[in-house]
Amino acid sequence: SALREGMSFFGVLSTFGRPSLLLVAEKEAAFRLWRRWQSSNPDKPFEKILIANRGEIACRVMKTCKRLGIRTVAVHSDVDGNALHSQMADERVCIGPAPSSESYLNMDAILEAVKSTGAQAVHPGYGFLSENTVFADKLTKAGAVFIGPGAGAIEAMGDKIQSKKIARKAQVNMIPGVDAVVKDADDAVRLANEIGYPVMLKASAGGGGKGMRIAWNDQETRDGFHLASQEAKSGFGDDRLLIERYVDGARHIEVQVLADSHGNAIYLNERECSIQRRNQKVIEEAPSPFVDPEMRMAMGQQAVQLAKAVDYVSAGTVEFLVDSQKRFYFLEMNTRLQVEHPITEYITGIDLVEQMIRIAAGRKLEIRQKDVGIDGWAVECRVYSEDPKRFLPSIGRLSTYLEPEKSPHVRVETGIFEGSQISIYYDPLISKLVTHGEDRNDALKRMTTALDQYVIKGVKHNVPILRAMLTHPRFVSGDITTKFIAEEYPEGFSGIQLTERQEKELLATACLLHLRRQWRATQFQNIDRCFRSPTVSGAALYLFSTPRDSFSPPLMSEYHLRIKVGDSVHEATARLNDFDEILVTVLGEELIVSSESPLSSPLLEVNVSDVDVTIQCLERVGHNYKLVHHGTAFDVSVLSVAEAELIDYMPKKTEVESFQFVKAPMPGKIVEVFVTEGKEVLGYENRNMTVETYLQVTSTTPVCIIEAMKAQTILTPGCDGKVKKVFVEPGQFVQEDENLIELE
8 A cells, every 4th residue: 555655656657657756666666566566466457558649649548557556558650660759668569660550540550460469459649540440449359448439420420511500409509501512612611601691611620720721711612611621631631621601710629528338427627728730739738727617517418418429438638719708619529538627637646548548447437526626727738740830740859858857847848859750740839838837827837938949850840939929928828719810920029029127138148158168168178378358459369378187267357249149239348256146237337147957958047136047049050049038039130240240251151042943841742733844923921821821812823732641731832933843742741941843
């Protein structure tokens, strides 16, 4: 009993983060003893579980399995042989080549892995085969347990048309629409006019923001039908669409449910999921700042009604659209574990993966509705490998990857590590960063601190815009809708404008960093070094020589520096107090700047006149630095005044942008080519657009569609012209910056 009680703390660590280096040996020894005890424990739901997924969700499921003493089996594609989920599992099986259709969607290969490893149950995670009734049936016939709902519930809720009929019968609030398949583009226009604009076209068998288009007029409806059906066919193998009224300015709020095979069902409060791009969630929080207790109960009860109407068993999520008057309408039910489930776990203290496993083993749900409370506040940020300017996927290898400092209130769910390759084959999710606090402000504060500590190099990522949104006045006040990103960042995100105080912090840190590097170079080389401090009358020279074992910079030596941040130039005067501290005057204020962070570290913890700030130094080339402050990267150069005056004489490289070619903005597959040689085309300055952007720019000519990481992007020419040559065809894989179309 004492051992189990002690290991409960280790279980929390293994679920919510990696254990501290402190007492690791003792914890590992205790864990081995605990695993031996578990192996003879008749209460254990299963002996071995295969996780039919990859990445962070596979790792997440394995953590709970290990805590329960259950052995795990990982399946992986050729390129995932060294992935984190493969390394974490007790056993692993290769199931095919990199493309998902040949590996993670290959039912026969996964079933063979189940058979060869003797796994008793399969957890599908989310995506891939998690809502596939054929897979669930095949597992049952093979004698393995599918850790999820029954095939009947998956089928009923997976078909958006059928699910709406069931929800209406279960007396769940509904959005005005048509419970029938849209036949073609003409039928879509007819139905849209009957329902009234705006409307949403959505894949009947879809989810996760795929196969969805918003239309405000007849032309957008026709274009949206073509693109949504094509994306639905590509993503789900089913091009059927339905159409319904689009609730403009709505919130996206969902309710977590748990149900067992004994007739028990409960709801675990709500999650606010309104911050989205391309209809995919980016930031989630629980509870919602918009929901009051009465509304929470009403939404929860309707969610449970729907679950019982389809004999639902396992964890599931009922999603609602909520208007400004707190009227909520059924959107869909996801019959799987949601990406954002950790925030519910934080505020309820319930491990949803464990509950899914126990329910799948036929256990009764021991939690009652009255036992479900709300403990504090939790926020999740999805960290994606993508360019926040255009929200396009970014491909590459993680050359540097440092996660934020973990604690009981900071959780990082990831399936990658430093050196991992972000490829075109899978979702661009790097990690889920989750924080918990006593209230919303506390959780948001912890999140901004964690984002400041998150160092990612090698790919573009969305940490800058996540950081900006969390401190945006509108977000902080809770005044958010699903259009938040489109309204606040209509041209994408290029960085924040620093306040005067933040700018001083950046400039002062640049001075300290630059001078410390200069001083260290002097000590390292063990030679006389000259620092120049130009003044109006001339240059004062400070010479010093230092032994390697007793370096001490000259105290109160003064340096006049010129700092350039982007196109802005600033003068600064710095005086040395010691190696880790300077006195700097910049923008008219004298500041004491100190830091004990190693110069080799990309993460700098700096104190600027008694204010602690975190700044990243991602790159240094000579006197040029790339510093990140408040999530935004700034190109900074630090020179003495004399050096700055001389460098002005250096010739400037002229950058010329050529519109002669339409190039691939990322590695991917060409889905469709719209032009042929000799065709006249109209250009648009934003040549790489999401489909939503293109639908608002009717005057430009699309030339082709490229698909990467499950997202499709329309490419358009940068200027008017005539197509001279087409280098690609549908189905062809291309590399970043590869020429696709030549214009004349």
